[in-house]
Amino acid sequence: MPHPDEGLIHAWLDGELDSTDAARVEELVARDPVWAAAAAEARGLIAASLRIAGALDRVPGDVIPRTRPKPRTQGWWMTRVAALLLVAVGVATVVRRPASKLLEPAGVAPVPAAPSPAVSAAKTPTPAMTPAAAAGLTAVAPPATDESRTTAKSHATGTSVTGLKPSAAPATPGLVDRGRLDRDQAKVTDALAGSVRKESAIGAAGERRADGLSPRQAARERTSAVDKASGATVATVKAEKDQTVLQVQARALAPVAQNAAKAAAPPLRCFESRQPTDSAKHILRLSVAALADSVRLGALLERGDSLFDRSRRVVALSVRCLEP
Amino acid sequence: MQTAERLFREYHATLVRYLARRLGDRDWAEEVAQETFVRALRQETIVNERSWLFAVANNLVRDEARRMSRQRRQLVLMAEEAHDTDEEHAERSLELAQEAADARHALEQLGERDRQALLLKEEGLGYGEIAEVLEIEKSSVGTTLSRARRKLAETYEALQDARRRREQHAAS
Numbered sequence: 001m002p003h004p005d006e007g008l009i010h011a012w013l014d015g016e017l018d019s020t021d022a023a024r025v026e027e028l029v030a031r032d033p034v035w036a037a038a039a040a041e042a043r044g045l046i047a048a049s050l051r052i053a054g055a056l057d058r059v060p061g062d063v064i065p066r067t068r069p070k071p072r073t074q075g076w077w078m079t080r081v082a083a084l085l086l087v088a089v090g091v092a093t094v095v096r097r098p099a100s101k102l103l104e105p106a107g108v109a110p111v112p113a114a115p116s117p118a119v120s121a122a123k124t125p126t127p128a129m130t131p132a133a134a135a136g137l138t139a140v141a142p143p144a145t146d147e148s149r150t151t152a153k154s155h156a157t158g159t160s161v162t163g164l165k166p167s168a169a170p171a172t173p174g175l176v177d178r179g180r181l182d183r184d185q186a187k188v189t190d191a192l193a194g195s196v197r198k199e200s201a202i203g204a205a206g207e208r209r210a211d212g213l214s215p216r217q218a219a220r221e222r223t224s225a226v227d228k229a230s231g232a233t234v235a236t237v238k239a240e241k242d243q244t245v246l247q248v249q250a251r252a253l254a255p256v257a258q259n260a261a262k263a264a265a266p267p268l269r270c271f272e273s274r275q276p277t278d279s280a281k282h283i284l285r286l287s288v289a290a291l292a293d294s295v296r297l298g299a300l301l302e303r304g305d306s307l308f309d310r311s312r313r314v315v316a317l318s319v320r321c322l323e324p
Numbered sequence: 325m326q327t328a329e330r331l332f333r334e335y336h337a338t339l340v341r342y343l344a345r346r347l348g349d350r351d352w353a354e355e356v357a358q359e360t361f362v363r364a365l366r367q368e369t370i371v372n373e374r375s376w377l378f379a380v381a382n383n384l385v386r387d388e389a390r391r392m393s394r395q396r397r398q399l400v401l402m403a404e405e406a407h408d409t410d411e412e413h414a415e416r417s418l419e420l421a422q423e424a425a426d427a428r429h430a431l432e433q434l435g436e437r438d439r440q441a442l443l444l445k446e447e448g449l450g451y452g453e454i455a456e457v458l459e460i461e462k463s464s465v466g467t468t469l470s471r472a473r474r475k476l477a478e479t480y481e482a483l484q485d486a487r488r489r490r491e492q493h494a495a496s
Contacts, residue, residue, distance in 0.1 A: 006474075007467030016451040016466065042470065048477040053446045055427035056345040058420055 002028075004038035013042055081300065081309060088290035092268065271307055271316035284316060328365050335377050336361070342447045343381055346439065348428055356384050375453040378444060382457060422487065430479035438472035445469055 011017050012025040028035040267288040294300040301308040305318040336357060343353035360381045370376045431439055437458055444454045455462040 006470040007464075010470040010473070011451065011466035014445070014451070014466070014469070042473075045470070045473040045477050048480070049442060049473040050446065052427045052430060052476055052480050053345060053443065055420075055423045056348075056431065057341060058424040 004028075004032075004035045006038065006042065009035075009039050009042045010046070013039070013046060078309075081294075081315060084290065084294055085284050085286065088286050089284060092285060092287050268321050270319050270321035272319045273316050283319065283322075285321065328361070331364055331373060331377070332361055335374060338447045339377055339381060342378065342443050343385065345431070345443050345446070347385060356381055359384055372453065372456060374449060375456040378447075378449065378453070379457040382440060426480055426483040426487070429483055430476050433479045434472055434475055438468055438475070441465060441468045442472040442476060 008017070008021070008025060009029075012022055017025065025035075029039045030036070269286045269288055269291055271284045271286065273282050273284055291300070291302070295302050300315075301312070306314050307316040307318070309315050339360065340350070340353050340357045343356050344350045347353050347356070360377055363380055364370065364373075364377060367376075431442075434442065437460070440458055441454050444457060449457070451462050451465040454460075454465050460468070
């Protein structure tokens with residue numbers, strides 16, 4: 001009788017032997033007590049292994065700490081800060097300038113930069129205007145009706161308005177084309193409303209501490225208020241359509257201009273850039289809202305008169321904002 | 325896509341269990357299994373799916389497991405100590421945790437090839453597949469398994485005996 005082959009017995013019990021070998025081992029186990037004992041032991045080991053392996057399933061999670069991501073390169077924060085500053089300064093500059101130019105009070109000499117034709121027509125009477133038309137600039141608009149508001153709104157947004165009654169006022173010779181002025185007025189109104197919306201969104205974050213609203217809620221409320229103001233304004237256009245076109249324009253612009261004037265100057269903070277140290281210094285103009293968001297998100301840290309990055313290095317010093 | 329779904333459905337559970345038993349960390353096992361299936365999707369042709377998947381999973385964990393074995397043992401011990409000190413833990417749960425810890429220790433006493441062969445067999449792989457995964461002769465799988473099973477059982481029993489003796493000593 002051969003000595004029991006433990007590997008052969010395990011293979012037999014695992015069903016891995018071909019029929020010939022399996023029959024041979026089966027015969028040995030049946031006839032030889034040593035082979036029978038080895039087979040019994042092998043059965044016990046297989047059962048024990050199964051049970052022990054089953055106990056391995058009660059394993060905890062997160063035993064091994066995950067591999068931490070590689071630290072970002074130092075230039076990464078610079079890219080983020082630069083992008084943030086660029087966006088903030090760009091938005092503040094682009095949005096603010098047209099609004100301030102549009103909202104100059106009557107009587108102030110227009111700036112050399114060419115304003116839009118519609119605004120020029122609204123602010124300064126052209127030689128072709130009649131004195132009555134020019135005087136209408138300061139007229140007070142009567143309250144608008146719902147019907148007129150609805151009609152005027154579609155008019156202001158540029159959609160065609162059917163059934164619009166022709167002007168009851170006698171046509172003034174030499175007066176600017178009414179249809180063109182209507183379109184221009186609608187453009188101006190839309191532009192102003194858009195400007196006010198943008199300014200409102202920018203300023204909302206800065207105001208959230210005062211009114212307790214979240215930035216999104218504040219922006220929504222501001223936008224809603226602007227929409228109402230714009231609606232009332234353009235409703236005036238419809239209600240006053242029997243008067244001269246210039247009167248309508250003046251009334252349309254007045255309340256929107258008031259709202260825009262409030263929002264046209266978002267609170268700004270100015271910083272003198274210190275990074276990189278060997279570069280020419282320049283002034284960064286940040287809206288308070290954008291700065292607050294950056295501080296809240298941890299991209300920047302403001303302490304005293306200094307602005308730090310994440311690695312606690314000074315990137316800019318607070319300075320007084322001067323007129324651009 | 326159908327192939328991916330079928331592979332996942334057929335082999336994901338068993339692959340994760342195998343890896344969890346081998347690594348002692350279910351989350352890690354899940355990650356390795358996912359990476360294995362990602363690689364399977366990139367593979368154009370797979371002759372034997374099961375052995376291919378297990379072989380790739382083995383390759384994925386081999387180097388990292390070797391590198392982190394010391395840290396893992398230490399952390400497992402710490403986890404056990406924290407587990408043992410949890411007074412609110414039920415007695416049965418503690419017993420199960422101790423069994424798991426003993427099983428883990430016993431498994432780690434095996435050689436790498438023996439451990440893999442044993443765990444692969446527990447997942448239902450045949451001798452041919454185990455030989456393919458471990459790149460060994462099929463005829464040596466039986467011997468490898470018998471050696472692994474014996475050592476596992478004996479080490480586990482020794483650990484259990486030692487634990488019982490400690491408990492008796494503490495009780496007396």
